[in-house]
Amino acid sequence: MSQTHTVVTTINGERTERRLEARLLLSDFLRHELGLTGTHVGCEHGVCGACTVLFDGEPVRACLTLAVQAHEHEILTVEGLAPGPEHLHPLQQAFWEAHGLQCGFCTAGILMTLVPFLNENPDPTESEVRHALSGNLCRCTGYQHIVDAVLKAAAALRARDG
Amino acid sequence: MKPAAFDYTAPDSLEETLAVLGEHADDAKLLAGGQSLVPMMNFRLAQPAMIIDCNRLRDLDFVRQTDDGGLRIGAMTRVRSLERDLKVERSAPLLFETVPWVAHPQIRARGTLGGSLAHADPAAELPVVALARRFRLRLRHTGSERWVDAKDFFVGLLETTLEPREMLVEVAVPPLPRRTGWAFTEVARRQGDYAQVGVAALVTLGDGGSCRDARLVYLSVGETPIEASRAALSLVGESLDEESFAAAAETAAGSEIEPTSDIHASAAYKRHLARVLTVRALRRATERAWAADGGAR
Numbered sequence: 001m002s003q004t005h006t007v008v009t010t011i012n013g014e015r016t017e018r019r020l021e022a023r024l025l026l027s028d029f030l031r032h033e034l035g036l037t038g039t040h041v042g043c044e045h046g047v048c049g050a051c052t053v054l055f056d057g058e059p060v061r062a063c064l065t066l067a068v069q070a071h072e073h074e075i076l077t078v079e080g081l082a083p084g085p086e087h088l089h090p091l092q093q094a095f096w097e098a099h100g101l102q103c104g105f106c107t108a109g110i111l112m113t114l115v116p117f118l119n120e121n122p123d124p125t126e127s128e129v130r131h132a133l134s135g136n137l138c139r140c141t142g143y144q145h146i147v148d149a150v151l152k153a154a155a156a157l158r159a160r161d162g
Numbered sequence: 163m164k165p166a167a168f169d170y171t172a173p174d175s176l177e178e179t180l181a182v183l184g185e186h187a188d189d190a191k192l193l194a195g196g197q198s199l200v201p202m203m204n205f206r207l208a209q210p211a212m213i214i215d216c217n218r219l220r221d222l223d224f225v226r227q228t229d230d231g232g233l234r235i236g237a238m239t240r241v242r243s244l245e246r247d248l249k250v251e252r253s254a255p256l257l258f259e260t261v262p263w264v265a266h267p268q269i270r271a272r273g274t275l276g277g278s279l280a281h282a283d284p285a286a287e288l289p290v291v292a293l294a295r296r297f298r299l300r301l302r303h304t305g306s307e308r309w310v311d312a313k314d315f316f317v318g319l320l321e322t323t324l325e326p327r328e329m330l331v332e333v334a335v336p337p338l339p340r341r342t343g344w345a346f347t348e349v350a351r352r353q354g355d356y357a358q359v360g361v362a363a364l365v366t367l368g369d370g371g372s373c374r375d376a377r378l379v380y381l382s383v384g385e386t387p388i389e390a391s392r393a394a395l396s397l398v399g400e401s402l403d404e405e406s407f408a409a410a411a412e413t414a415a416g417s418e419i420e421p422t423s424d425i426h427a428s429a430a431y432k433r434h435l436a437r438v439l440t441v442r443a444l445r446r447a448t449e450r451a452w453a454a455d456g457g458a459r
């Protein structure tokens with residue numbers, strides 16, 4: 001095994017410290033080392049979006065980020081999205097209600113892409129939502145129900161946040 | 163593990179980065195956004211022995227206004243932050259218009275201006291802007307630096323004048339000349355994908371409203387960003403109208419670009435796209451030149 005590095009990160013609000021090889025991808029670190037398997041891995045070259053997580057609040061590809069690069073940074077994965085086991089995040093709730101997922105493989109990446117999008121664009125048009133989704137592939141839904149869910153969530157968030 | 167093993171270092175200072183790069187130039191790679199390098203490492207198409215991670219070089223993440231109305235932009239500035247920067251919108255409107263066409267938001271959140279220019283993909287948008295707007299690039303290695311014009315920087319497919327021990331540290335964007343309009347447009351199968359053809363256009367109005375200067379630069383139609391100088395020259399002295407646009411588009415698409423067929427589009431189709439996109443870009447750039455002139459036509 002090659003050289004290892006100390007990596008201290010905050011993941012879903014919890015501080016984690018590990019010794020890791022530099023070549024370990026953030027996606028594999030989350031899934032294999034931490035058991036956070038909600039982050040999915042589809043293509044491992046940045047195309048599908050399934051591995052999208054928040055890196056200091058910005059959506060990024062976990063498959064194109066080395067785990068060592070998360071040292072002293074904050075990561076949020078889909079496991080950290082809901083406020084508690086009994087409650088879904090409003091975007092998750094809208095996906096549930098509008099049938100925004102079928103197999104669910106793409107869902108975590110889409111949620112992690114669209115949560116910051118809705119923060120920046122609380123009242124998006126349908127076309128803006130479709131553009132925001134351009135970096136996430138879904139093989140099941142045909143996207144229509146995803147778009148419906150996002151618009152629904154935007155309305156719910158606006159009502160909640162006044 | 164997907165990538166092959168490598169030694170890793172993430173220096174805190176530019177001097178240290180340049181020192182390590184100088185020492186390991188032959189088998190080290192700088193890691194900027196990683197959005198081109200890491201996919202190649204995941205496939206093991208690239209197996210650098212050492213990665214020098216530039217992401218701690220906060221000093222290279224900046225957009226600064228210069229006294230002459232131009233900009234200096236640090237190599238480690240994320241593409242996503244260019245998209246949100248009012249200085250870029252004001253002083254480098256062509257760049258501002260182009261950045262949302264680069265990949266997807268998640269890629270732009272990591273990808274850097276320096277990485278995109280250094281990678282020199284002929285399908286990439288930012289090298290086209292660098293060439294059209296005559297960016298100057300500051301290349302450094304320990305104890306020395308040189309400034310290179312964008313037109314001399316891109317020399318071949320994924321190839322630049324960067325020496326192995328050199329790093330691109332910042333770019334200088336000259337001020338936009340007065341009475342100048344700009345436009346960027348492209349066609350891709352899906353927003354965010356690499357485009358089949360794209361074009362950046364600049365036009366400057368002269369006295370009496372004829373064209374004083376013009377530039378047309380294309381992506382995905384050769385081994386580097388391709389400037390269509392003859393087409394641009396054909397506009398100079400002419401009135402900027404549908405007739406001169408069509409003639410310039412014909413010159414550029416017919417004889418100055420060299421698209422090749424691929425699985426998405428034939429060469430003939432790409433020439434057709436170039437023709438149509440050139441006219442659209444010139445039309446938009448001309449509208450903006452008039453607007454910059456006070457709107458009177």
Ligand SMILES: Cc1cc2nc3c(=O)[nH]c(=O)nc-3n(C[C@H](O)[C@H](O)[C@H](O)COP(=O)(O)OP(=O)(O)OC[C@H]3O[C@@H](n4cnc5c(N)ncnc54)[C@H](O)[C@@H]3O)c2cc1C
Pocket residue numbers: 045046047191192193194195196197198199200201237263264265266269272273274275276277278279280281283285286287288324328329330331354355356357
């Ligand atoms: C799915 C996907 C779609 C994409 N679509 C597009 C697109 O439509 N248009 C587009 O333009 N790009 C696209 N990209 C590429 C993306 O924009 C890259 O981020 C960019 O080209 C490289 O920038 P980077 O900062 O990530 O560089 P890296 O990947 O870190 O580096 C790329 C290369 O440049 C070298 N390098 C980096 N910085 C410097 C420097 N300062 N000095 C010297 N050498 C340096 C590195 O050593 C490496 O060889 C896409 C990428 C993906 C994964």
Ligand code: FES
Pocket residue numbers: 040041042043044045046047048049050051052061062063064
């Ligand atoms: S697994 Fe990361 S983008 Fe597909």
Ligand code: FES
Pocket residue numbers: 100101102103104105106107137138139140141
């Ligand atoms: S729900 Fe199956 S891939 Fe999107």
